[in-house]
Amino acid sequence: DPLKVIVILFASIPLALLYPLLPPAPSLLTPAYSLAVSYIFLTQVLHLHNGFFQLLGSSIATYYLVAWRVSKSMGWEVFALTMGHLLFNHLYRSFNEISLDIIEITGSQMVLVMKLSSFAWQVYDGQRPKEELDKFQSMNRIEELPTLLDFLSYCFFFPSIMAGPSFTYASYRSFINRTLFGASKDNPSQFTLPPGRWYRAGKRFACGVFYLAIFATQAGSWSFSNLVDPRLGWLDKPLWKRIFAMQMGGFMARTKYYAVWCLAETAYILSGLGWDPISRKYINSRNLKIRQIECAQSFKELLDHWNMNTNVWLRECVYKRVAREGKKPGFKSTMATFGTSAFWHGTNPCYYLTFFLGGFAQNLGKLLRKNIRPFFLPPGYLLIKPGQPTPPTGALKAFYDIVGIISVQLVLNFAVVPFMLQDFRQSFTAWNNVNWYGLILVFGISGFFWCGG
Numbered sequence: 001d002p003l004k005v006i007v008i009l010f011a012s013i014p015l016a017l018l019y020p021l022l023p024p025a026p027s028l029l030t031p032a033y034s035l036a037v038s039y040i041f042l043t044q045v046l047h048l049h050n051g052f053f054q055l056l057g058s059s060i061a062t063y064y065l066v067a068w069r070v071s072k073s074m075g076w077e078v079f080a081l082t083m084g085h086l087l088f089n090h091l092y093r094s095f096n097e098i099s100l101d102i103i104e105i106t107g108s109q110m111v112l113v114m115k116l117s118s119f120a121w122q123v124y125d126g127q128r129p130k131e132e133l134d135k136f137q138s139m140n141r142i143e144e145l146p147t148l149l150d151f152l153s154y155c156f157f158f159p160s161i162m163a164g165p166s167f168t169y170a171s172y173r174s175f176i177n178r179t180l181f182g183a184s185k186d187n188p189s190q191f192t193l194p195p196g197r198w199y200r201a202g203k204r205f206a207c208g209v210f211y212l213a214i215f216a217t218q219a220g221s222w223s224f225s226n227l228v229d230p231r232l233g234w235l236d237k238p239l240w241k242r243i244f245a246m247q248m249g250g251f252m253a254r255t256k257y258y259a260v261w262c263l264a265e266t267a268y269i270l271s272g273l274g275w276d277p278i279s280r281k282y283i284n285s286r287n288l289k290i291r292q293i294e295c296a297q298s299f300k301e302l303l304d305h306w307n308m309n310t311n312v313w314l315r316e317c318v319y320k321r322v323a324r325e326g327k328k329p330g331f332k333s334t335m336a337t338f339g340t341s342a343f344w345h346g347t348n349p350c351y352y353l354t355f356f357l358g359g360f361a362q363n364l365g366k367l368l369r370k371n372i373r374p375f376f377l378p379p380g381y382l383l384i385k386p387g388q389p390t391p392p393t394g395a396l397k398a399f400y401d402i403v404g405i406i407s408v409q410l411v412l413n414f415a416v417v418p419f420m421l422q423d424f425r426q427s428f429t430a431w432n433n434v435n436w437y438g439l440i441l442v443f444g445i446s447g448f449f450w451c452g453g
Contacts, residue, residue, distance in 0.1 A: 051105025414438025
């Protein structure tokens with residue numbers, strides 16, 4: 001099954017080249033093409049016939065619920081409907097002990113949940129006064145409901161059907177009517193794809209193949225499961241070697257996601273949907289920034305560049321919506337967002353363990369930035385207004401940054417152990433084998449601040 005997913009990702013790349021050649025909306029060819037290819041991938045390659053019709057039913061139900069009732073509660077109703085459906089399939093997988101190596105419909109459904117709930121909120125935003133909306137909400141508001149076929153083609157856009165990333169309906173609408181490329185609404189056939197598509201796609205494809213090769217050849221040697229295998233005698237090794245093995249296990253686990261998302265982004269770029277008219281670059285489909293992830297100085301910076309479009313969904317559909325009107329989101333919104341992310345990933349309690357620890361790690365980052373970071377900056381640095389020249393920060397700030405990078409990687413690779421092992425006993429064994437250093441770092445320093453430090 002994992003091999004089939006790789007085949008689908010590679011097959012999506014040449015198939016995506018046909019999108020710019022199809023006639024623009026209101027032609028039915030583009031929607032029909034998206035639906036047909038997704039149908040073939042899900043039913044003929046993966047044999048998920050039941051799963052395909054579940055996705056179709058969820059999409060149609062969302063469309064008519066949104067068309068019938070536009071209100072703030074409608075956004076939460078669609079969120080509850082789609083997440084409830086996803087929960088049912090997560091529970092089915094859990095109770096039937098279906099291996100993670102077996103591909104079933106929840107992976108595609110997770111992407112669809114993001115699209116459907118985002119669509120509902122953006123239709124609601126389309127009925128609100130513009131002065132109540134922020135920049136993102138104003139740009140993506142939907143004032144007029146699309147046709148059912150256009151909506152379904154958005155839901156079943158095949159380059160995103162397996163691994164995402166998600167995107168807004170507003171961006172998809174501008175893609176199918178070609179206004180994304182500067183075409184006029186009166187003459188949508190007259191457009192030219194912006195330059196740089198092949199170069200950008202080639203870079204992402206090479207990156208995807210590179211990390212796929214690393215994962216295929218090295219991941220087995222540095223698996224987290226090695227840390228809990230008594231036959232390998234990790235407890236007999238020095239602590240630094242055990243901690244180093246955990247860092248390598250975390251990196252190797254990430255290479256799988258790097259490969260999949262880079263290959264998926266290649267198809268997006270070649271279709272044209274990855275074009276960002278504001279920056280004039282093919283970056284709209286980007287789902288991660290590897291350099292920023294591996295060199296993040298805080299958990300916030302790390303999460304801002306990991307699974308980026310999922311983070312946008314969580315921010316726009318949970319983080320902002322949970323906060324009371326007129327108030328900035330706080331700790332409650334942060335924990336609700338991490339809880340939703342865990343719930344979205346599955347029902348295994350290990351997900352919640354990882355995201356619970358991640359929530360506290362991000363909150364600790366805010367405390368450190370507010371209370372400790374100023375001591376490493378030049379005098380008056382925080383008083384400099386935007387646009388004014390900033391003085392060099394010096395060696396002290398560089399030291400703070402280096403410690404931050406190392407600390408983030410140490411805590412990250414510790415926190416993801418339950419996520420990857422999917423077993424409480426094995427996770428605690430792995431943590432015990434490295435002396436629980438991640439919990440000591442996060443809760444020890446947090447406790448200092450909680451106690452008035």
